[in-house]
Amino acid sequence: MEIPRGSLQQQTFFEQVGGEETFRRLVRVFYEGVADDPLLRPMYPEEDLGPAEERLALFLMQYWGGPRTYSDERGHPRLRMRHAPFTVDQAAHDAWLLHMRAAVDSLELAPELEQQLWNYMVYAARSMINAPG
Template sequence: MTAPSFFDAIGGEPTFRRLVARFYEGVAEDPLLRPMYPEQDLGPAADRLTLFLMQYWGGPNTYSSTRGHPRLRMRHAPFKVDPASRDAWLKHMRDAVDSLELPPEQHDELWNYLERAAYFMVNSME
């Protein structure tokens, strides 16, 4: 018997939807991050992030089948992602991850990935 994917182990789609909903609650009120989302409604951005994270962690490949390869740096290139915006993103994502109340090992695995990804996205030191 194979071990469940991380996606399944933490509760599947409902867990990722809660994570992303909580994250975007913070983004919606953040004066630094909110302008980076040109759409009036954050729903489409939330859906994209949810689908990406679910696929990354072993869930359905809906993200790639509808949007192609993630190409994260390329998709974020039009936006100035500096250390201040990275830190704001991490603040809201930390709150979201903590809100899931996952067991420590799963919490740390998820958080470590998100933290590395945030640092990787920085494209401006201005």
């Protein structure tokens, strides 16, 4: 039996990279770096980074085509508004990307998937800057 052209559904990026497990690993490695970062750690007022880790994991999973749990629990992401209370300058941007680079590399994704993910992280980090310096 032949499958008609165009009838196979395209996999989402979320599915292509391995789903929830991949995003949870990405965020876990990222926050391992943040935990010891003197510039970034103070931006997380909670004693435990677990809640921040959970929020980022849910956001990224939803963004890349996974479950909509983030919006169901927290509403629209409104990332700039949620980060507005914190001073995000070039140094914070660079520190964030340093830890995210290590996290992305730890996934060992296919080059084209890795590049797509990294391009988004660079864009997201740039868009969060809200202070000179």
